[in-house]
Amino acid sequence: MFIELNLQSDIPIYKQLTDQLVEGIASGILKAGQPLPSVRTLAADLGINLHTVNKAYQLLKQDGFLEIHRKQGVIVQPGNLPPSDQAFLDKLERDLRPLAAEAIARGTSQQELEQIIASLYERIQNPPSQGGASS
Amino acid sequence: MFIELNLQSDIPIYKQLTDQLVEGIASGILKAGQPLPSVRTLAADLGINLHTVNKAYQLLKQDGFLEIHRKQGVIVQPGNLPPSDQAFLDKLERDLRPLAAEAIARGTSQQELEQIIASLYERIQNPPSQGGASS
DNA sequence: TATCTGTTATACTATAAATATAACAAGTAA
């Protein structure tokens, strides 16, 4: 897997995990229906506990990014990904608000912030290792 | 003060406090050099502990949004506010990244996200109670 | 002399994050 954890970060491990898995889905590196490592396997690979991986998987399952079956284990959502509905847009705005406020207070222009957004969209949708050979 | 806390929120009280104070500065409702309530007064007004207010003030002092003097107490930064330097832009991008990634995964368009940003900029810089009579 | 300021120290409770073991039930393959 492409997961890279920073165990010294103040960002919880399970959050780093969900973030990178969602970005993997957003970038297309993780494809619909693709199987993910079992909680025990991924935990061993990353050197963390089984329950931390399980927490991340459960959260992504609740949000609709993953499906979990007895038979196939954990797979990337094979059907429709969770939508960009009003509930999500509302939450997005609540999360963005303090970031925008500090940007304004510091004099960051709206264009500057939108440029960062544009850059993120470009790099997430077109990641460095898209067509790379699979090892 | 205009501070409104949600004690049931999963967002820490000190974070709600710093967020709303920064937004107050960004909006111009809090003006340069303006005195803020003492830690004891604000804590009593909000029904929270002295140390929670003090933590918020200290963080904003460290970032350069506030100054604290024995004489004048706590005041809004009377000189230059902290700049939109590369360190801040880097942190801003790190904070925005997981939000952008989920937006992409859900199919939120870049224009849609930028529209939310634009709306936030407009509402923060032009708050409802700007020219309102002070009670 | 009081009083208010920020500041520091100590202690306690509650919660979240992460780990460590263990066990169970469902499915798979020998």
Add this chain to the structure above:
DNA sequence: TTACTTGTTATATTTATAGTATAACAGATA
């Protein structure tokens, strides 16, 4: 059947953060 892996659940422990509760100190003010 047996053995193994799967997700899942349960329990317990450790660590760190958040918040509160008191108390006290030093500088400034009236």
